[in-house]
Amino acid sequence: MVWIVQHVSQPLIFGINYVPETTGIAPYTSAMASGLARRGHAVRAIAAHPHYPDWKIAAGYDQWSLRERIDGVDVTRVWHWVPKRPSPLARAFSEVFFGLRQVCTRWGRPTAIVSVSPALLSSALVRLRSLVTNSKTPFVVWVQDLYGLGMSETGQGTGLAARAVRAVEKWLLRSASMVIVIHDRFADRIHGDLGVPRERIAVIRNWTHLAAFPVTDVEAVRAAYGWSDDDVVVVHTGNMGVKQGLHHVVDAGRSAHEKGESVRFVLVGNGAQRDDLVDRINSQPTTTTILPPLDDRAFADILQSADVLLVNELPGVAEMCVPSKLTSYFASGRPVLAATDELGITAQEVRNAEAGLTVPPGDATALLEGAKALVGDRDEARRLGENGKRYKETVLEETFAIDRFASLLADLTAAAAGKQSATPETMIKIGREP
Template structure:
């Protein structure tokens, strides 16, 4: 008698059709597991990020979908217009409560995606009470408490509380998957998780292979001049990005008469404020989110791609936009902590230049320098493409994750009494 396919339940706040942040990775992982013979089910929220409003057509109390072989159940939760402070906390609590109250069926392994930390911790409590023999994996995309500290979004008491919750969650997981070696070191050092229970699986380039891009047509469509250096920042516009630095750099370029245009593509909680702050700057442009094809075209047609982080942000996250940037073959400017994790990634790929966070003059100088040296810009872009193909490979990452889950399930089968299970995960 053939062995039934292993079953994985993925718990996470973000899932496609959201196109930025964690969502593309969770979606690709779930689809990839299915392609490798794992029955995958996802419990998630309705799409709402980065606009912080539920996408039209969604918003039911619960909604069941079958997407690319994955059973997806969406649960309605509180989505604040301004995701800060207590509103952000209540949002995560409401999603955690929905997870806690749902039927999980009998999965062979459970994967909680963090952040959101609070809902992952509530899921861990539920797991402890009802399914503690089932392997429980925490997939860490950002370090939550460290993020609060580095962005200054919470007082010390709250940060200590979040750190205690994060440490409890990670220590009780059967395996902690992190997306960078420096994350692994922080998880071991800060939370006392033994190194043998931490596995590094890198994120990957989630965009489809780039078609031949008509750069001239794309630049004309977005009103980018042939003689100006276009510096494009794509993705979420939130507190962590510290995009007032870009506004200041654009203003300095305009004052100095430098032919540099700064473009902010995407949405986020800071968008309205940034538009107001930069309303009088002619060489600053805001673009609404684009579909995948137009997004790839925009990245490939800009002269430089920008990662900008708030002063003080150093270790909390590896910006997800980097994988897309590298795949576009354009040089990257990273305005960030020069000793931080983002700077390390740029240097590892040799795909761009690093300037200090919160220094608009240094940002402008880097843009002018790259604009004046097309050969260097081209080489840095080519280095990013090579890094994508050798280090940030999707198949390799999902193969590693699949192997991890299968090993945990096999270990569980060897050490616990066999229990008959259904052929599918019920999350309804």
């Protein structure tokens, strides 16, 4: 028989978040995996049971391990401890637990390994095992948030803990074959602060994970939520955590109530700070309300029925992340109000898209006035919304992102294959020898 070498791409993706989670990084990890599968890759993923942003494992997902086939991807779910109150120490323990489950799961023979950060500590454990058992396999870290920077910007880690996290992040990223980041500012930070060579950093932007928005009956949706035509409705979606600083939005609603302003602030989603926000809302009158997470159709409807879409960040948060909600906001065609550091990534993104305006974070009065300013000129609001849609369609485009990811994996796999001998998994029989 004659054998020829055929390198079958078998990427293995490690990520703590995966569908059916609908917020945070889960939609991107899942869409990337299924997109690679549609392009002919034999994709596997090792993920946690769905638990975010509720910080509770979803009903039906309490098995020690579970295998699923989701959109062409073989997904192995592993149970790990999920803290009810995700303090820094609890989250660290949870990530280590998850990382150990990933390390102890069978990997097979992947042609490339992709680890999504967060979670940083589990990614580091995966990297340690890969150096022992898969040292010649390309190892890619896909950075959605900068961990060490996030701890310092939110004040959640100081002293020895912060230095330890920074050291782990630096080692992980410098040891990787390739680091993929979601923004140019992340690339600058990783190169300048952590010493990762430029040639091993690639930028692939996130995209809106929703299908094309359906036509929405705005009047019906607003009526269903009890919003009048005169109400200025400001909607914030996604995680309710420390870095969002949403207590300032509750305060803005309180200011609107005291002034008799018809400005409603609506927080949609869940997260570690939700109960605290409910207590704050119930303590004094405010125009701020909370809605639970919505399905895709209801989510699209509420975005398109709002007057303003809000990104709110804790004062001091500037470089640690690019809010994933922006991609969906831009797709909705509504103007964006960003309460954030003027020099930070979020503000830069809104300016680049010319899709809204920014106000200082932590300032309830500025937040209220910014919302009123955006709706004060309906023609300008419409223009900003259209700019956001155009930016989404030209810069934040899913097909381009997945094609770029596939190309990078192909290059890394081909380079690694050139240094290795063929294995039975990469050889096929083509016929008898003459």
